[in-house]
Amino acid sequence: xxxxxxxxxxxxxxxxxxxxxQLIVNIKTGxxxxxxxxxxxxxxxxxxxxxxxxxxxxxxxxxxxKRLKHQLWWTTTLAPLYKRCKYYFELxxxxxxxxxxxxxxxxxxxxxxxxxxxxxxxxLDESGRSxxxxxxxxxYYMVPDFS
Numbered sequence: 556x557x558x559x560x561x562x563x564x565x566x567x568x569x570x571x572x573x574x575x576x577q578l579i580v581n582i583k584t585g586x587x588x589x590x591x592x593x594x595x596x597x598x599x600x601x602x603x604x605x606x607x608x609x610x611x612x613x614x615x616x617x618x619x620x621k622r623l624k625h626q627l628w629w630t631t632t633l634a635p636l637y638k639r640c641k642y643y644f645e646l647x648x649x650x651x652x653x654x655x656x657x658x659x660x661x662x663x664x665x666x667x668x669x670x671x672x673x674x675x676x677x678x679l680d681e682s683g684r685s686x687x688x689x690x691x692x693x694x695y696y697m698v699p700d701f702s
Contacts, residue, residue, distance in 0.1 A: 556648050560585025560626050561655060563644070565675050578633045578640055578677060582617075582655075583626040587648045591617040591629045595642035598676065610674075612642065641674045 562583040563569050569581045580593060596612035621628040633640055644655040654661045657675050 556646065556651060556653055557585035557587050558660070560587075561646065561660075562626070563655070563675070565657075565677055570675065570677050573632060576634055576638070578635060579630065580633060580642065580677075581628060581630045582644055583623070583628055584646060585625075586627060588627060588646050589649060590647040591620075592645040592647075593617055593631060593633075593642050594645065595633055595635075595640055597635065597637055598639055598641045599637075610641070614645070639677075641676045643674045 560583065563581070571579055573579045580595075582591060584591065592614050594612035594614050596610070598610070600612075601610040615631070617629045617631045619630050621630075633642075643657075646653045646655055646660075651662065
């Protein structure tokens with residue numbers, strides 16, 4: 556996978572409210588990525604306390620893409636039930652699948668050690684503004700972890 560082409564941050568044009576109930580999420584990838592899925596859901600679906608929670612989220616393919624000069628721009632609209640959402644991406648090439656989280660990328664399934672990896676998080680307040688409108692968003696670049 557061409558990791559230099561993958562880019563997402565949880566603010567500005569990459570993750571923002573469309574209206575008071577919907578959230579737009581975008582990701583850029585290289586041309587080698589053929590399919591993108593987003594795994595998303597409420598952060599508290601698995602419970603709140605105890606440490607034995609297992610959050611998986613709902614898996615949905617991102618079908619809308621635009622060809623840029625050096626990258627593909629993938630976009631989807633989510634409707635978080637409680638105006639809060641956590642998510643991560645599944646990126647598929649012809650030969651491999653990578654999972655993209657807040658702290659980088661992982662290859663393979665949960666048995667490969669990413670089941671507790673940090674996911675992206677965004678919430679909408681009652682006015683439909685995201686927490687990122689106040690400048691609280693962070694910027695993340697994908698860096699492969701080959702260890």
